[in-house]
Amino acid sequence: MKIAIVCYPTHGGSGVVASELALGLAERGHEIHIVSYATPFRLSSFSQNLFIHEVDIASYPLFKYPPYALNLAATLADIHEAHHFDLIHAHYAVPHAASAFLAKHILRSEKLKVITTLHGTDITLVGADKSFYRVIKFSIEESDGITAVSNFLKDRTIREFDITRDIRVIHNFVETKHVAQNKEECAREKYAPNGEKILMHASNFRPVKRVSDVIRIFDRVQKEIPAKLLLVGEGPERMFVQQLVKDLGLTDHVWFLGQQDYIEPVLKCADLFLLPTEQESFGLVALEAHNCGVPVIGANTGGLPEVVINGETGFLLPVGEIGMMAEKALAILKDEQLNSKLKHNARERAVNHFDRELILPQYEAYYEEILNR
Ligand code: GMT
Numbered sequence: 001m002k003i004a005i006v007c008y009p010t011h012g013g014s015g016v017v018a019s020e021l022a023l024g025l026a027e028r029g030h031e032i033h034i035v036s037y038a039t040p041f042r043l044s045s046f047s048q049n050l051f052i053h054e055v056d057i058a059s060y061p062l063f064k065y066p067p068y069a070l071n072l073a074a075t076l077a078d079i080h081e082a083h084h085f086d087l088i089h090a091h092y093a094v095p096h097a098a099s100a101f102l103a104k105h106i107l108r109s110e111k112l113k114v115i116t117t118l119h120g121t122d123i124t125l126v127g128a129d130k131s132f133y134r135v136i137k138f139s140i141e142e143s144d145g146i147t148a149v150s151n152f153l154k155d156r157t158i159r160e161f162d163i164t165r166d167i168r169v170i171h172n173f174v175e176t177k178h179v180a181q182n183k184e185e186c187a188r189e190k191y192a193p194n195g196e197k198i199l200m201h202a203s204n205f206r207p208v209k210r211v212s213d214v215i216r217i218f219d220r221v222q223k224e225i226p227a228k229l230l231l232v233g234e235g236p237e238r239m240f241v242q243q244l245v246k247d248l249g250l251t252d253h254v255w256f257l258g259q260q261d262y263i264e265p266v267l268k269c270a271d272l273f274l275l276p277t278e279q280e281s282f283g284l285v286a287l288e289a290h291n292c293g294v295p296v297i298g299a300n301t302g303g304l305p306e307v308v309i310n311g312e313t314g315f316l317l318p319v320g321e322i323g324m325m326a327e328k329a330l331a332i333l334k335d336e337q338l339n340s341k342l343k344h345n346a347r348e349r350a351v352n353h354f355d356r357e358l359i360l361p362q363y364e365a366y367y368e369e370i371l372n373r
Contacts, residue, residue: 001367002031002085004076006096009038011233011259012204013284014119017149017172018091019043024175024360026050033085035076037068041261053079069095069102076103080112086371087113090143093122094132097139113370115145117170120281123157124302125208137161145370147363150303153281168366171306172284173359174291176351179264186269191255196226197333200270200294202263202285203277205235210299212237213276213322215244215254217297220326222253225333229254230270232263267292271339272329278319280304286314291350295332295342297325307354313346 003025007018019034019042026032026049033051034043043052055075057066076088076099088103090096097116104112116139126132140146140157146167148154154167192198199218203209211231218229231241231254238256245254260266263285267273273289275298280286282303286296290307296314298304308314315328332339 001087001364001371002033002083003367004033004035004079004085004088005091006035006072006076006088006100007040007091009036009040011041011261013172013282014092014117014122015040016042016284017117017119018089020173020175020356021089021360021363022050023047024356025363028360028364030364031083031085033079033083035072035079037072051083069099072096072099073102073106076100077106080107080109085112087115087144087367089367090114090116092117092119093136093139094126095135097143098135101139101142113144114142115147115367115370116140116143118146118148118153118157118167118281120149120153120279120302121208123153123160124279124281133161137163141165144373145366147366149282150306152303152306156281170362170366171354171359172282172287173354173356174287174350176291176355179291182264186265186267188269191230191269192228194226196228197221197271198228198230198269199272199274199329200230200232200266200289201274202232202260202266203235203275205233205237205241207237208278209235209237210276210278210319211241212244213320213325214274215241215248215250216322217274217276217326217329218254219248219250220322221329221333222250224330227253227333230257230266231255232257232260232266234259263288264292267294270294272297272332273314274325274329275299275304276319276322276325277301277304283307287350287354290346291354293343293347295339295346297329297332307349309345309349313342313349 008015019040022032088100090100100114201214273296280302299319300316310316317324
């Protein structure tokens with residue numbers, strides 16, 4: 001098949017999923033055209049069957065805001081004329097699904113299909129903003145196919161937007177073989193020179209991630225056992241979090257590692273991953289932790305229970321219950337037997353349920369289904 005994948009190029013989960021999907025499909029012989037405003041960070045090296053098209057964003061003194069959605073639609077139409085792809089797969093509804101719809105109609109093509117994958121905040125946060133509501137509902141309803149990354153997100157979309165169309169759930173995925181084969185150990189002693197336990201969190205430091213809860217949980221943990229915290233990512237709350245670390249006297253115990261293209265090397269150092277997020281449609285980062293055999297303590301919210309099995313691969317507790325989360329973290333870190341059971345189960349969960357080789361065929365089958373409908 002020839003597929004145009006539209007996505008954000010940045011470090012968010014939707015961009016990672018779209019990039020890994022593109023790489024996987026290209027490896028399986030499909031011709032993939034990535035369309036974005038920059039080259040997604042995971043796609044910077046050459047890969048056969050993979051074409052990258054950067055959208056030129058118009059600037060003109062009249063435009064207070066560049067009309068990206070229109071530039072994207074026009075680019076999709078241009079690329080289609082040169083490469084004749086079979087379908088556009090838009091990752092993240094805003095504004096990609098609307099641009100894909102427009103491109104299809106510019107081309108006046110019945111044959112060209114549009115599939116939209118809903119990732120989370122496009123529905124739960126942005127989608128709920130009234131100013132976007134009608135255009136998102138319209139783009140979902142007009143897509144030829146719709147997928148959601150969890151059952152939670154599917155149900156939420158149906159409720160929030162009163163959708164009667166079928167939405168196919170295709171979970172996020174990870175590449176599990178490479179992680180296992182790549183035997184190099186993380187240099188734990190760099191972060192924890194005296195054998196301290198290592199806790200970790202990675203996110204885009206947006207309020208929805210409740211990174212201050214991560215700090216407060218860690219504060220309680222390190223009062224009882226020697227521990228270090230590794231923080232990966234960048235975002236609007238980073239300065240605030242840094243100040244909180246200072247105020248709690250934790251500066252010597254917390255490492256800010258900034259943005260990382262691949263978090264597996266850091267995850268291999270971690271004993272425990274913290275994700276006390278307010279809302280999570282799936283929690284790709286929790287799956288990445290499990291893939292490295294790292295248990296997760298998180299919030300019992302959104303689609304996270306579809307990834308983390310409470311009591312088996314980690315513990316999920318009510319949002320904001322930092323006391324309970326700290327207690328569970330201590331229970332895991334103090335009990336070697338419980339820790340190794342959770343580690344084992346976590347890795348098994350990634351391999352048996354979310355391996356790339358299990359999920360990619362689901363996308364391929366869905367593409368075929370939509371093209372033949
Ligand atoms: O908010 C983010 O973490 C970024 C966002 C995105 O679209 O880039 O992530 C969402 O999509 C991921 C990939 O499908 C999901 O694993 C994340 O759970 C989801 N984030 C939220 O729902 C908050």
